[in-house]
């Protein structure tokens with residue numbers, strides 16, 4: 261598939277849609293997570309009273325303009341300026357937004373939604389460091405955000421649907437800094453001691469990684485012959501949302517302690533990382549083999565950060581075989597494998613290789629990669645990983 265520009269579908273307002281929008285907002289406005297900061301110009305309001313919202317600073321410019329500034333939760337930080345807010349007005353009003361980032365570069369392209377499920381891209385204009393765009397405000401709120409909003413509730417709704425249809429265990433693994441639950445989803449077959457580990461959302465704004473994790477997980481938990489064969493040989497541990505505080509707070513990258521979780525897999529100082537590490541240790545104590553891990557992220561392009569095949573892990577060619585087969589299966593798409601070894605940095609894939617002598621990869625989707633393609637690629641990737649791991653299992657057992 262060629263590198264497509266984002267395609268979003270525009271929704272038109274209707275009375276029916278309006279009532280759906282209100283109920284969606286009621287659900288989103290969990291009082292525990294609301295921040296209720298607002299910027300007003302007469303009857304026009306910018307609001308950040310919903311989970312994932314981020315509106316750091318705002319001022320009025322003239323009659324129908326707002327200047328907003330994006331600021332990180334703390335520094336130093338990898339640049340990933342996130343924003344999410346909603347706009348409402350008592351009557352239809354065209355509003356111009358001027359957006360700046362304090363000390364960093366813009367990353368996420370503005371998107372608009374009335375219902376938090378269908379998003380359209382917003383035309384913008386860059387002049388120097390200022391990004392500007394027009395929004396039509398109305399009585400029913402419209403959301404403006406750097407990416408589609410995938411909040412903590414999204415994971416709960418998604419996972420409970422998995423639970424409804426399949427015999428999958430869904431439990432609390434631990435708690436975040438602010439006490440939010442960290443959920444694990446598990447597929448466990450008695451007599452099976454090999455594990456595939458899937459991890460997501462260490463970095464809150466990396467939504468395209470989440471958009472890949474959902475179909476990937478659905479594919480490995482599906483009722484297909486391949487997935488059933490796979491689950492008979494391998495257990496699966498999924499921690500889809502390891503940074504729920506960062507997600508709720510609309511953080512650029514860190515957890516509620518201001519720490520990058522993907523630098524903590526060496527010192528294990530953060531409760532989110534501690535919970536997963538302790539559980540993996542528990543599995544090992546019980547005789548498990550952790551065979552492979554995939555950690556979902558986003559960056560500027562689609563790339564797979566791997567451990568080098570000569571790093572000394574078991575099944576040294578597992579990842580190369582998998583990604584080569586993925587490359588062969590997807591037309592007009594080149595799978596970029598980027599092997600790397602960063603000892604002492606506290607990155608999850610390195611931790612997994614060092615502690616368990618197994619491959620782990622960082623599965624990175626581009627910020628602007630076509631959403632349908634992310635979905636399609638994740639399904640093919642999940643199927644080809646299962647095939648490759650089953651093939652390896654056969655060789656190891658000699659059957």
Ligand SMILES: [Zn+2]
Pocket residue numbers: 462463466557558
């Ligand atoms: Zn990341």
